Amino acid sequence: MAFFDKLGETISSKSKEVAQKAKDLTDVTKLNAQVSAEEKTINELYFKIGKAYYESHCDGPVEPAFEELFGQVESARQRITQTREQIREIKGVRLCPGCGKEIGDDVAFCPNCGHKNEVPQPEDAQSQAEAADVCPNCGAQLMEDSAFCVQCGTRVRPE
Numbered sequence: 128m129a130f131f132d133k134l135g136e137t138i139s140s141k142s143k144e145v146a147q148k149a150k151d152l153t154d155v156t157k158l159n160a161q162v163s164a165e166e167k168t169i170n171e172l173y174f175k176i177g178k179a180y181y182e183s184h185c186d187g188p189v190e191p192a193f194e195e196l197f198g199q200v201e202s203a204r205q206r207i208t209q210t211r212e213q214i215r216e217i218k219g220v221r222l223c224p225g226c227g228k229e230i231g232d233d234v235a236f237c238p239n240c241g242h243k244n245e246v247p248q249p250e251d252a253q254s255q256a257e258a259a260d261v262c263p264n265c266g267a268q269l270m271e272d273s274a275f276c277v278q279c280g281t282r283v284r285p286e
Contacts, residue, residue: 233267235278246278 220229225242260269262276274284
């Protein structure tokens with residue numbers, strides 16, 4: 128029986144050690160998660176500090192240590208602006224000068240703010256003259272059997 132008692136004590140002892148190691152591992156994992164959360168907070172604060180510094184100094188003299196970084200930010204902003212313009216060209220839209228929302232290239236009034244927008248006229252006047260039905264006021268292509276121009280509202284056919 129002594130053998131089984133000793134075996135039971137050994138198993139009990141090892142079980143307690145395993146349980147303690149599991150608890151320690153859990154505690155370490157929790158603490159590592161807390162460290163990671165604090166590091167993330169610090170990185171977010173660094174980002175906010177950097178952005179605030181950039182915004183407060185981008186129009187004035189820049190310290191030599193930051194000149195290259197400021198230049199890289201400005202270059203990236205210009206590339207973003209150009210890329211967005213290319214996207215608008217592909218989509219056939221432009222920005223409303225009144226509210227800044229995207230509107231169709233052929234929209235005379237912004238559906239968001241009502242701002243009157245200049246509708247680009249066809250570059251070739253001859254192509255406008257060759258069109259079967261064009262508005263005499265704005266030159267827009269008329270829809271078949273339209274009584275009014277959809278671009279400027281001019282009556283194009285008598286009642």
